[in-house]
Amino acid sequence: MPDYGHDLLFSVNIVPSAEHADTVVALAQLAERAGLDLVTFQDHPYQPALLDTWTLLGYVAAATQTIRLAGNVHPLPLRPPAMLAQAAASLDILSGGRFELALGSGGYWDAIASMGAPRLTPGQAVDALEEGIQIIRAAWDTGAPGGIRFDGVHHRVDGAPRGPRPAHDIGIWLGAYKPRMLRLTGRLADGWLPSLPYLRSAAALAEGNAVIDEAAAEAGRSPGDIRRLLNLGEELPPVRLAELALEHGVSVFTFMAGDPAQIQRFAAETAPAVRELVAAERRASRAGTEAAEHRAPRAGTEAAEHRATQAGTETVQEPASPGAPSGLTPTPDDGVRLSDVRVWDESTRPTAPRPDPGRRYTPREQANGRHLIDVHDHLRAELAQLRDLIGQVAAGALGAEAARSHINAMTMRQNNWTLGAYCESYCRLVTMHHSGEDAMIFPRLRRAEPALTPVLDRLKEEHQAIHKILERIDRALVAFVADPPGRPTGRLDDLRAAVDLLTDSLLSHLSYEERELVEPLARHGL
Structure with missing residues (x-):
């Protein structure tokens, strides 16, 4: 609407x-x-x-x-x-x-x-x-x-x-x-x-x-x-x-x-x-x-390349997609993991009923699924900025004037205060996105297609798990920003570990959600 x-x-x-x-x-x-x-x-x-x-x-x-x-x-x-x-x-x-x-x-x-x-x-x-x-x-x-x-x-x-x-x-x-x-x-x-x-x-x-x-x-x-x-x-x-x-x-x-x-x-x-x-x-x-007008490699792909330079060798096999409206490709999970911690067992994820392979979708119907991918792409791009921000702080890069220019461009870098503002903003953005799905989209999909209930229940559980990771980031952020300048980087390491866990969990979750919901969203016109 x-x-x-x-x-x-x-x-x-x-x-x-x-x-x-x-x-x-x-x-x-x-x-x-x-x-x-x-x-x-x-x-x-x-x-x-x-x-x-x-x-x-x-x-x-x-x-x-x-x-x-x-x-x-x-x-x-x-x-x-x-x-x-x-x-x-x-x-x-x-x-x-x-x-x-x-x-x-x-x-x-x-x-x-x-x-x-x-x-x-x-x-x-x-x-x-x-x-x-x-x-x-x-x-x-x-x-x-x-x-x-x-x-x-x-x-x-x-x-x-x-x-x-x-x-x-x-x-x-x-x-x-x-x-x-x-x-x-x-x-x-x-x-x-x-x-x-x-x-x-x-x-x-x-x-x-x-x-x-x-x-x-x-x-x-x-x-x-x-x-x-x-x-x-x-x-x-x-x-x-x-x-x-x-x-x-x-x-x-x-x-x-x-x-x-x-x-x-x-x-x-x-x-x-x-x-x-x-x-x-x-x-x-x-x-x-x-992004749709200038479709290039997804922000998630760029983030994955950045992660691959820091990650171990563990990968996760992405299940086949149950199908998507013509012209829409759910973003696959690249399988790279930065953290040894696992907040859920991906092998237990339920899957949605397989769609009719002969079903064709109008551009209007496709737009529902595309919107989900576009919103997720925005979250992926912001996550990449968040990781880059922490890297800038750790390296002590950028002078004050250059940092101010980046801050005005919403890239927010250089000092602890701007790092805190950016991290907090991103955490709120993810929370609001998940709250909106739980309150608006999921109930309608349940009514329209009861067979999706196991998938929707699992997605909601993952939202709650991601919320706990965001709370961990918040605690690590408060501790880091409270440290006086020149202190050892232990607090920064804690913050990095929390963001690594968020990166693993959120990118995996976004890919799973797209894989299971892009086609139902198009089919039910939500």
Whole structure:
């Protein structure tokens, strides 16, 4: 599924309780101090227990400095679009360009009608919203000649002056679920804002994206022009949010919270973890694309040559591959081992059922398996850099200026601090990759093909074993970095031994995983 490449934003949705107005404002200020990107408030004018959302937005804008603001969402039937455009632009100017406009067609019609608005059918409400969006955009287009003239079925404007112009290009986000609203989102909106509890399942995100993307293309727009936002009904782990970002293109996560501890945890723990997971996957995907375009000997082959110069003579026979989609070749295990330690018995590894030799795969199907190989190639290349880094430190190579140049190029060499930063980063990358497989890919493969269960169980066991090796590297790294300069190299030897064991285990594991899963991934379209 698509990753539209938008930067990730993390938001909190606060209930605008009139009884606890001071707390509402304080929570918004806390969200800003904690580092969240956006604060939203639901807008139900017919609910007397709630503050008026527009008044609250103006008050919070004055009480904050950096956090973005939005309603979640404004029912257009109760907000005449020409006046709504002026209110939104005014708030954007006063807040320094921090306001976004989220709209809905209206849902609680008894309540809406009780306040004097006309009762519309669902189809009429969508038509009215489409007219309203056109009027709002016309009001903000202060460079167009004359006043606003719009003669619609539900909204009419006869020469109203344009303006004011917003401080920035305000995004119009739509709360949409059904096909007509989704198509409207694709044609005219800047964002899609559903709530996860109201969707049938996460699969509904994929269905909604497909409708929006098709409508956008028909309107001559790029699907990537439309942000995908999501209201969360509960706290979800970072791996799950990363999956929603990478598979369904969600780039704005809004969590409803009234507990300060929840807000702080969401900002300090969840948001950074999701950003790191998504950034790592995007880097791996870009590296894989570049590798595919300029396919040369794999980074794993280069690493193997480097290992062969240091290794003993022990090799391991690689079993035959059970088959792979045409054009995809799982990376074989070169059999070289640097360490005398073995963390598992490779002869006991189960194998996947043999595929149909006559099965042919489309390029789209092949892409699933290719992605796994590309991500693994990225890990292999990073592992080779890690080993080279340790060699540079041991040899005392590179001067300070040359080292700084390499560090800026993400090769991070020369001193203990940069070695620590690079090692830690790589260990986290491997852990996140395995966590993502365990949480996202493996459960789906189990459901799609139960016969793969022994292989998936073994792969998960190996993930746990590799995690223990990463912990050993972490301990060796802490000890090495803590040593004062000029101390004997025993700590460095311990670190090298741990990295040798990781090299043996990880490269063997990656080859085994590709051998067993590349074909099933293509076949099941995960």
